[in-house]
Amino acid sequence: MPARFRDFICTTQEVQLPASFGEASQSQAWNSAMAEELDAMARNGKDEHRIVEIKQTLHEQFTIKDLGAASYYLGLELRRGNDGIRVSQSKFTNDLLEEFQVSQNFRAHTPLGTIKPLHRDSVLFSQPHLFRKLVGKLIYLGFSRTDLSFAVQQLSQFMHAPTEDHWLAATHILQYLRNTSSLGLFFPTRSPLELTGYCDSDWGNCLDTRRSLSGYCVFFGGTWIAWKTKKQQAVSKSSTEAEYRNIVVAISELLWIHYVLESLRVSVPRPIPLYCDNESAITLVADIFTKSLCAPLFLRHCGKLNLEGFACRGM
Known part of the structure; x- marks a missing residue:
């Protein structure tokens, strides 16, 4: 096996695979190995000769076939x-x-x-x-x-x-x-590396449980990368509470995506905007640390989330 290819893959062989993303993020050895792996991938991705060399080595070891760029x-x-x-x-x-x-x-x-x-x-x-x-x-x-x-x-x-x-x-x-059989997703070659979130919910429209629906979508550089519609876990007593629960779910998703991008060394501008169409819920999030009446609701729904670096805005 050529020395260059051995250096390219040795880091993943020497570090034990973590059981979860949380365990991986706390392991210094794993973070160092992933950093070296990303650097190697970045170098190899720009070196056509290195790419051919790696493919040839893989073929000698595992008998692979290069099918070219993926199409299906x-x-x-x-x-x-x-x-x-x-x-x-x-x-x-x-x-x-x-x-x-x-x-x-x-x-x-x-x-x-x-x-x-x-x-x-x-x-x-x-x-x-x-x-x-x-x-x-x-x-x-x-x-x-x-x-x-x-x-x-x-x-x-x-x-x-x-x-x-x-x-x-x-x-x-x-x-x-x-x-609409031809519709799908589009990933542009040039777009700003910015995260943007949108969220919305109904209020008690389920005739069987009277629970509300949470819905959100996340854009990265103008491209859909995450979306979800899910029934909330409890009955909301007002449309403001339903929207507030939805904001919490959307922030959780944005936080997770932001951490993943950071681990891949992709810098995302802060604050990350999250758009919502309920003024009461937006006001509640903005004044959460100054109004004591909001504290119980905040702790119940997102007491463990770090809201620093987020901006909730109206649409």
Whole structure:
């Protein structure tokens, strides 16, 4: 094995793998090894001769085949251009539409449409396994389709006992996909390395539990990198509390992404903006350390979070 390649990989062989990210961040040996590994990757990524040498060494040891730049992987289609990389799942979507025999006579323009909120009180669907199969595929499709997050979350609540209304809502999503099968994510080649978050929630719209939904999305340099829709763990007594809980969830995600970027030596400007459309919740976050009445609510929801370096703003 050439000395250069041995130096490139020796750090990961000498350090024991940590059991968790928290353990890794506290290990000086692991941090040093990762720092050396990142430096080696940065050097090798700019040296074409070194890249060829590493590929040849890998081939001698493991018999590999260089397939060139990735274009398709596990249903994800990668298209490269001068302006960036586009990621979509159009083939997976078309196969899904063909599998479930979606009619071409009607095409929806929104994932869920203007139907009433989904709940449990309805006639049970006669083929629950078919519903579970479809929702599972829609969850996988969500890797590149941010617009399906809310709709799929709504359907995922009823996997154990789907009803006829739930099946109609699922087929409505398929009609929407027929009209938008080519949509996906775009990663531009040039964009500012800035983190930005957006969050929003409803208030008690679940007819079964009256719990609210939290939703957020995170942009890095103008590109979606994280998004989620999830039901809150407790019933909120006001829309302000529901939005406040959502802000806490979004800040937790932004903190985690920021720590990951720091470990990769990517500098992110501070403060990190988080946009919310509820003025009461924004005021509550801004004055959390000056108003004693807010202290119990703060400690209950985000007492362990470090809010320094964040700016909550209205939309």
